[in-house]
Amino acid sequence: MKFKNLIILAFCALFLGACAKSLSPKAPLVKNFDIAKFSGGWYEIARMKGGGELQNTAYECFIDKNSTINLLKTAKTSSGKIENEQHVLEFAGDKSVGLLYQKGLISDSLYRVAQVDGDYRYALIFGADTSELYILSRTKTLPEPIRILYLKKAKHSGYDTKKIIWTKQQ
DSSP states (O other): OHHHHHHHHHHHHHHHHHHHHHTOTTSOOOBSOOHHHHOEEEEEEEEESOSSOOEEEEEEEEEOTTOOEEEEEEEEOTTSOEEEEEEEEEESSOTTBOEEEEOOSSOOEEEEEEEEOTTSSEEEEEOSSTTOEEEEESSSOOOHHHHHHHHHHHHHTTOOGGGOEEOBOO
16 A cells, blocks of 8 residues: 555656646746737748658648637658648647647647747747757748847757757748
8 A cells, every 4th residue: 555655656746847847937938928810820940859851841820610729730751742730739728828738649748839029920839848849930031130039048948959950941
């Protein structure tokens, strides 16, 4: 009986530790987040994590008639094949805070909108831990001042910016 309680206690400690890590104070969230302004087309400028050499990666975020947040991803592989993925996102709490999660078949994913400009032209998205990051733009390029700002913010938040993969957009 004591061993079972010890196992449960250890599991709870690990779980709470993981939660604390993923929502650490170094992981900023956009307040006054507006999903309607965030909706629309985005180009992936850079990422950490993710499979293979993808290029021309784009996302379309939209809210359907049931108020479900849909995210469509389209990318071209190095062999020229077009890959499409569809994801459903939900707010992980207050809808005015940029914290979203995606339920998956194998595991769930947490996404933190760390920064958007006032016009929602550029976005910095952090994953559940410091191995996942996305830099998005409404156009295929990112102005240098925004790139520098987002890289500084990522580094300050614990990301190894040397591991960022810059997506080829043609």
